[in-house]
Amino acid sequence: MKFSSFLTTAALFSQSAVAHYKFPALIVDGTPTPDFKYVRFNTNNINPILDLNSIDLRCNEGGLASGPQTETAVVQAGSTVGFTLSNSISHIGPLLVYMAKAPGDPSSFDAAGDVWFKIHEWGADFSSGSINWPELGLMSYTFQLPPSLPDGSYLLRIEHIGVHNAANPNSAQFFVNCAQVQVTGGGNGNPGPLVAIPGLYNNEDPGIHFNNYYPPPTSYIIPGPPVWFE
Template identity: 90%
Template sequence: MKLSTLLTTAALFSRSAMAHYKFPSLIVDGTPTPEFKYVRFNTNNINPLLDLNSIDMRCNEGGLASGPQTETAVVQAGSTVGFTLSNSIGHIGPMLVYMAKAPGDPSNFDGDGEVWFKINEWGPDFSSGSIEWPQLGITSYSFQLPPSLPNGSYLLRIEHIGVHNAANANSAQFFLNCAQVQVTGGGNGNPGPLVAIPGLYSNEDPGIHFNNYYPPPTSYVIPGPPVWFE
């Protein structure tokens, strides 16, 4: 292989890798906390998940095993929290946030079963007449917890779905992490609908098997259940 070809291939690989990311820090009271103090450590670094049927879809690779080494942050229902990113987002696609209530200590909770509910989503903007992805380039993402969220321990799951190659079947990329939180000051809300992870997405969902290019899209359906926010 010619040197120029090798250099081009290396440059493309480097740009692709730099477009990848993870969510290492929870943001509480407007301040990022130490990396992986409250966020479960993942073992695949900044690489995406591709298999929708894997239990890694819950909290990323290594995210179930690292629960006992992760501390739990105290957060107020109705407050604004968030996550930092290790690199700025370089792929088009939506942002989604899920929670799952733990029956006890969240460090021992594996998120099995229909226990997850969506509290936030952020998709593309069509106000200009064409699709725009304001998620590109951000280095953190913050959102409000539902004010009526019941008190208790939860997994808080952040996810960005890269759909830049999703015109090809089974090619969407999933970047995600889970934090452990203890909610206080909550209410009597009834979060739902509850879904299982894996199981909430299909490779043929219109927001996952998605062609961003031609013909130009005029709509986008964010995957997963409706947002619960009360």
């Protein structure tokens, strides 16, 4: 019985680990780039961030230290870019994309303070009359950079918030990676509102402390600031 219980626990742990994921590669001009060439390497493999007050929420565990070893991709304002996934998304929850403008070389930029702005978000779909999470099963995700985004160096941050256990307090899971990009061909937009990471979320935000099960939800509020897109 003890051996059987051990096998069951090991199997559940293995399934839980496989259900996790990271975003290892940037997609530019429709083509995935090599893993961690332009994406800052994270040291916690496919595990999520759980602490909303941790600086690891910014670019994942190890994501601030790995900047100097990361190259910077040239991307066009208004173009479609994206990220690959190491494993398919298996948890319900929204996808969000943030950017932070670096004062110089993005490899040394720690993106502290009110420097982040949201450029994209994708959440639950209620068009069928019941909740649907269309991101499940994705192996890559693409989105458009704002056409009026000013030229310069940026951190480009993707985040998936797993809310499958979020009916329990402090149980949302944050899967995060940051890429380094140099934006060209941009405009004179004024990105905002600017927020700090950590600091932009609260454990009681309705999109973070969220019950997907009963009573059946009739809405989902994506957390964080509004999307900037000019």
